[in-house]
Amino acid sequence: MDTEPTSYRDRKVISIGTVSELTGLSERQIRYYEERKLVFPDRTKRGFRKYSFDDVERLMDIADKIEDGVQTFEIRQEMIRKKKAETKENVRENMLRGQLNAHFNLRK
Amino acid sequence: MDTEPTSYRDRKVISIGTVSELTGLSERQIRYYEERKLVFPDRTKRGFRKYSFDDVERLMDIADKIEDGVQTFEIRQEMIRKKKAETKENVRENMLRGQLNAHFNLRK
DNA sequence: CGTGTAAGGAATTCTGACACG
DNA sequence: CGTGTAAGGAATTCTGACACG
Numbered sequence: 417m418d419t420e421p422t423s424y425r426d427r428k429v430i431s432i433g434t435v436s437e438l439t440g441l442s443e444r445q446i447r448y449y450e451e452r453k454l455v456f457p458d459r460t461k462r463g464f465r466k467y468s469f470d471d472v473e474r475l476m477d478i479a480d481k482i483e484d485g486v487q488t489f490e491i492r493q494e495m496i497r498k499k500k501a502e503t504k505e506n507v508r509e510n511m512l513r514g515q516l517n518a519h520f521n522l523r524k
Numbered sequence: 525m526d527t528e529p530t531s532y533r534d535r536k537v538i539s540i541g542t543v544s545e546l547t548g549l550s551e552r553q554i555r556y557y558e559e560r561k562l563v564f565p566d567r568t569k570r571g572f573r574k575y576s577f578d579d580v581e582r583l584m585d586i587a588d589k590i591e592d593g594v595q596t597f598e599i600r601q602e603m604i605r606k607k608k609a610e611t612k613e614n615v616r617e618n619m620l621r622g623q624l625n626a627h628f629n630l631r632k
Numbered sequence: 633c634g635t636g637t638a639a640g641g642a643a644t645t646c647t648g649a650c651a652c653g
Numbered sequence: 654c655g656t657g658t659a660a661g662g663a664a665t666t667c668t669g670a671c672a673c674g
Contacts (some may be wrong), residue, residue: 550656
């Protein structure tokens with residue numbers, strides 16, 4: 417529905433040390449934000465975390481909010497709200513699509 | 525001149541183990557292609573290789589050629605030829621640009 | 633609540649070399 | 654030429670926990 421199915425932005429290939437350098441956050445912080453369910457890295461077979469560029473950006477956003485005094489709990493709530501809004505939008509979009517399809521199928 | 529100055533495609537953040545999984549090549553092969561000057565990973569302070577998605581793609585191209593019996597030496601030659609061709613093109617492009625600028629600067 | 637740190641162990645990566653062909 | 658492998662060492666990452674506040 418977007419550009420690519422899974423673009424470079426979404427491939428989980430970056431290890432935590434590199435993410436730490438990229439974001440300026442400590443590994444401790446990065447792992448803690450995962451514990452609070454704000455980021456969801458993949459794991460290699462041996463259990464090593466792998467992040468995407470998208471995760472890196474999300475982490476920087478999180479860091480900004482934390483600095484502004486927002487609690488991880490609130491950040492999570494916000495995330496969930498946004499996700500729900502998106503889902504609703506998709507439902508509407510698909511309904512519209514269905515109606516259009518029905519319309520054109522009848523005509524032909 | 526292109527899209528972004530340094531997009532996700534060009535950021536060197538992937539370690540050799542992950543590149544090995546992504547490409548299906550052994551670490552030995554990946555290091556050897558570097559020795560033959562076909563790829564140029566960055567290094568962390570401690571000397572760990574870091575690759576970009578672009579490197580990953582290049583490695584898969586290299587692997588295809590090797591399979592077809594092309595020698596690393598030839599692959600390298602080819603790379604150099606292409607780079608030179610690009611450089612020439614840029615030179616022409618910049619000359620043209622310069623002429624256009626001169627033209628419009630005179631008019632104004 | 634968010635983050636630092638020391639602890640012990642397991643997995644990763646590095647280089648130089650020998651091997652095969 | 655291209656690639657596998659064993660070798661020894663150094664650096665990375667993991668988890669659970671104690672600490673401060």
